Amino acid sequence: MKNKPDMSIIRGLLFTYDIENTDDLERERLIASKNINKERELIELFDELTKPDFLDYTRSEQEWFIASITHFLAANDSFDAVFKSMATYFSAPVIDQKKFMQVLLTCLIQYHNTTNSKN
Template sequence: MKYWNELDGSTLLNKIFSKPIKIGKIALFSLRIENDQPSINLGFDIPEFPDILPEKWKNKGYNTCRIGITCNEISNLKIHNLPTHEIFALEIKNENTHFKLEAKSKSAIMTFSAKFVSLNGPSVYINGPDDYYFGPKMKSKPSLPIIQGLLFTYSFENIRDEERELRIKSTNVNDSAELGKLFDTLTKPEFAEYKQEEREWHINTLKHFLSTDETFESVFYLFDTYFKDEITDKRNFMKVLLDRLIKYNEEIIERDQK
């Protein structure tokens, strides 16, 4: 068996991918064995991401596709070392009366036969750069929710701090110079704690959306801040933020190289 699309239950998969998706590398996240069925359920991420997104999945920052398989009436189960969250090479062979499955990683191997194999999912979610398993092919995609996370410093929902709140309220959020100085005071220390991959993810996200006609309304939707005035030009707000983040990142890189 060569493609996930050949399995029962692949209707949704066929709708959101324009091409067949090969069975191969998986990032295993769950393994459940039921002894009364008997059955095995595997949940995992795949390197590919849908290219035909349903409306409810669009512009949400999703960057990882998760699927799974349910294997019923299993036999000849063999496990060498307990499989953990790592990359496995999965192979499924259709041998007429049953399927033969083998999942192998650097530290573990699992083989078994199953009379029935069906696909679960797919679903999509936002995966941080530290959680990727597929190397360069899984670089973080632009994600507006991470920008909202960075701006949580300015939110009513943040831990109360009178000095910080007064600093925000006293800043003219629509004046680029004042806004830049505020970012230097409140955003720079937090951004400096991020890993290089995370810093680049934020910078590349802003670059990407500023190159489109994005209004950034979704970043501030149901997101109340301590700014006294309404942000009249959200794109300019993001341009100022991007300029500061690039500067901070360059300073951090220069510092780390000394």
């Protein structure tokens, strides 16, 4: 049974960046040091912090994240449900939420494909 696209799982994946996740000063400094509105710096941040968490999920769960983001991008969703409900360590607001999610999706697909090609 396939899971339906779900905005709350996307928010859960991004919990690393939420101020409610307050257990690592080094992580917080790293997040604040990146300009998340510059694609290269955003990718660096995802590679450092999101990738390890994402790879801990099962293949099915990874595919659910990818399918959910793909679905909401195709539906032209604003992703306000994710960003408006979260206070982050980002040093600036996310200017283009869809672009942020597109970059995240590209990274997740790459992580997923890399791990699956090893199996």
